[in-house]
Amino acid sequence: MARKSLIHREKKRQKLEQKYQLIRRSSKKEISKVLPSSEKWKIHRKLQSSPRNSAPIRLHxxxxxxxxxxxxxxxxxxxxxxxxxxxxxxxxxxxxxxxx
Incomplete structure (x- = not known):
């Protein structure tokens, strides 16, 4: 059986991912639509400012x-x-x- 702290940590990541899901998707769509690279960097910074554990790739x-x-x-x-x-x-x- 896995440790309770690891299971709790994973549940916390799932909640964060659900919370930031719309923000991340919309910013990724904006990056694909915008042509100038300066605007892409602004949107990319916004995407990077979200918590690290809100990325869906971090879920296990x-x-x-x-x-x-x-x-x-x-x-x-x-x-x-x-x-x-x-x-x-x-x-x-x-x-x-x-x-x-």
């Missing part, structure tokens, strides 16, 4: 149950070993174990 997917940051499957939102345990226990409909 975590396992829904354990909070594990690695080996996550997007379709299920679970880490690999939890996914395997749930498939073996027949808790995920439609998921099939490989048997070869």
């Amino acid at each position: 997917r975590r396992c829904f149950l354990t909070g594990r940051p690695r080996a996550n499957y997007r379709d299920f939102g679970l880490s690999g070993h939890i996914l395997r345990e749930m498939v073996c226990a027949c808790l995920l409909p439609g998921a099939i174990r490989s048997s070869w």
